[in-house]
Structure formats: C-alpha cells, structure tokens
Amino acid sequence: MANLQLELKEMIITALDLEDIEADEIDDAEPLFVEGLGLDSIDALEIGLALQKQYGIKLKADSKETHDHFASINALAALVESHRGTNS
Amino acid sequence: MLSFKLKTWNAYAPSLESIDSWGNWLNDKNQSSEKQRNPSLKKLPLMLRRRFSAIGKCAVEASMPMLAEGQHIPLVFASRHGDVGLTLSLLESIAKNEPLSPTSFSLAVHNAVSGLLSIARKDPSETTAIAATENLIPLALLEAASQLQVHDQVLCIICDMPLPDLYKPFADSPLFPYAIAIVLSRQEGETLSLENQPLNKSTSSPQDDELKELIALLCHQSSTAHFLNKQLNTEWIIKR
Secondary structure, three states, rough: OHHHHHHHHHHHHHOOOOOOOOOHOOOOOOOOOOOOOOHHHHHHHHHHHHHHHHHOOOOOOHHHHHHHOOHHHOHHHHHHHHHHHOOO | EEEEEEEEEEEEEEEEOOOHHHOOOOOOOOOOOOOOOOOOOOOOOOOOOOOOOOHHHHHHHHHHHOOOOOOOEEHHHHHHHHHHHHHHHHHHHHHHHOOHHHHHHHHHHHHOHHHHHHOOOOOOOOOEEEOOOOOOHHHHHHHHHHHHHOOOOOEEEEEOOOHHHHHHOOOOOOOOOEEEEEEEEEOOOOOEEEEEEEEOOOOOOOOHHHHHHHHHHHHOOOOOOEEEEOOOEEEEEEEO
C-alpha cells in the first residue's frame, strides 16, 4: 500500500509540474485541495486525466464520490485499490 | 499625433536581466541571449509559479520590479505569437488522439499570462490582450496610450518567444524569449510622441528589428524609432 501512495505522489508531482516539491513532503492523510497541498480545480481535472492514463480509472467530474476520492493521497490509493479489485 | 509620458520601463530576457545589459546587447550585434536560464519568480507563491511558461516568466520578471505591492494598474498585454508552443502541444495531442491537458488548455489562450499576472499581483484592474502581425510594438503603445484617456497610468507589456521549429518557415519570431514592460503616464516622465505617416523612403532608415528599434529609444541611444509597414507603405514613428 505504501508503494502505491508513493506512486500516486510521483504521478501528481509530474502531472501538476510541482517541480519544487518532493514526494515525502506530501502527507498521505492531509487534504490535497485548498488547505494542505493547496491544489485548485484545474489540478483536479489534471489528476483525473492522470488517473485515467495511468490506471484506466474514469471519474465523473461532478459527483460527490469523485470529491471524496480526491480528499487525500490515502483516499486516491483506496480508489486505485478498489478499481484493481473490480478488474482482477 | 498622440503623445504620452514614459514613466519607467524595464526589460527581461534570460541573460539580459538589467537595463545596462540590454544597452550592451544593442551595441554588440554578435551577442544574442543564448544562455537559457529560467528566471526564478521567487516572489510568487509556489503553486502559482508553476503556471507561468517561459514567456509568462519573462513578463513577470520585466514588470514586477517596477510595481509596488498592492498597486492597481491597468495592463495592455501584447504578443505577436503568444505561447504558441503550448498550442502546438495541444494540437499534437489531438493528432495522436490523446486527451488534452486541462492545464495546458486553460493556459493556451492569448490572455492567460495577463490573467495570471492579475492573480499573482492581486490586482483586479482591467487587462487587454492584443496581437499584431506587423508593428506589434507601436500598436501596443497606441492601445496603452489610448487608455490614458481613462486611466492615469497604464502598464504595457510586450513579449514574444521563438516559434517552435515547425512554424519557423512561416513567420518571424525573436531568437530568444523576452518581455519589455513600460509604464505610460498622463503626467509623470519624459514625453514621447507616436504617429503614423506615409513611408518616406528618403528619411527613413530601413529597420527590420522592431525590438532593437524600441530598445535603442528606451536606452537613449536614439531619439526616434521607426517601425515600417511594408504592406501599407506607412511607418510608425515614436519620437522623444
């Protein structure tokens, strides 16, 4: 599981041009948006695209579930895990 | 004829980071700005800084040192090509049937840099983004000087960067990314005049490099800048 968290952090750093941030500076449980890392709505779209490219996950932009999945690195990891579970 | 006052100016390109260095560049035909180093934009919040591409970084570095924190000033943003490399990358994604990057899409519009500057400086003043094929520099100044009718001061940023290789056979572009920022004022600074007239071949010196023409004027190495329009057979003249 910890490897998946690291993988997701590296995906986010690359997709969002966070060149000055190291993976270990992102907290697994902290909010990604507004507070915490401070990402914005364009970043959310960009992460959605990265999830689609890297893990084949398609999300609806406006659903409450999507909002929950994007809460933190841990929530994204749970999403990827459950997606792997349904596809294996 | 239109006149305005030039309150202050600044210019930035990688390796040309002071007004003195621009004066030296002007006098040495062989010296071009090839040492590519992205300016640091250290004053901007980290999360905003990453949104500025090479041309936006030049615009920040040229304009921000002249402006006080919290100062509200309308902006005329002028670029012939804008960030055409970004547009090309989106077109290439479409050609490959790849999904488009939402960030690149949002930043590929011509007024993206002026919008980012407005956010970075927390300045809600109006911004105007213009482009021109010929005579970008005098036309940008014409727009900015015209806006002095309703504002005491107007910031004019003129910037461009080299075209991607694919487009180079089709249009001119500078050898390096640059931005020139000029504060025009109703009352403060030295008076400049701007006029358009039929091309007078006997008095005009041929000048193909509009950037050099403007820098020479700004650096007090000339008192008149000529910008020819070969299609219309006219010229713009800026005089001190």
